[in-house]
Amino acid sequence: MEFIYSHTLTVDGREILFHIWDVPNSQDQADDGSSEEKRIQWADSFVLVYSICDRASFDILPPKIQFIKAAKEGQSQEKVPIVIVGNKRDLHHQREVSSEEGRLLALSLDCGFYEVSAAEAYHGALMVFHGLAERIPDTKLALKKGTGIRGIVKTMSAVFARKRTDSL
Secondary structure (H helix, E strand, C coil): CCEEEEEEEEECCEEEEEEEEEECCCCCCCCCHHHHHHHHHHCCEEEEEEECCCHHHHHCHHHHHHHHHHHHHCCCCCCCCEEEEEECHHHHHHCCCCHHHHHHHHHHCCCEEEECCCCCCHHHHHHHHHHHHHHCCHHHHHHCHHHCCCEEEEEECHHHHCCHHHCC
């Protein structure tokens, strides 16, 4: 099930409106390339979430990021803002993906990286969106200032989809 949320955040004196399209990624979900491409075209920036306790959720990130970059960066010279988030940091005893692996993947694909526990605190999610806002070029913000930014974040993971009480 997909959800759309809105959240306004002030970063460095700039008010940014995020429309968040939460798209859970299911292993048994058929991958419809055309609908995924439509979602990608709708978004200006992306947050991809994996569970540190689920190797498969991490392993699907590289092809997803390559797909996003091919679809978005092929149209313009601007880099698309992408942040990778390792969730469930509080479950470190069940960890299947190390922090170093997440950082290395983000570094190799020119993405931001955070590791958080959405269940423990709001602060981690706030840091993610602040980090994403810093990656959005000022030129994009200026173009959309009159109507607010359509800083769309596509969250791909059942990780946050299961935990609606922690929504922004």
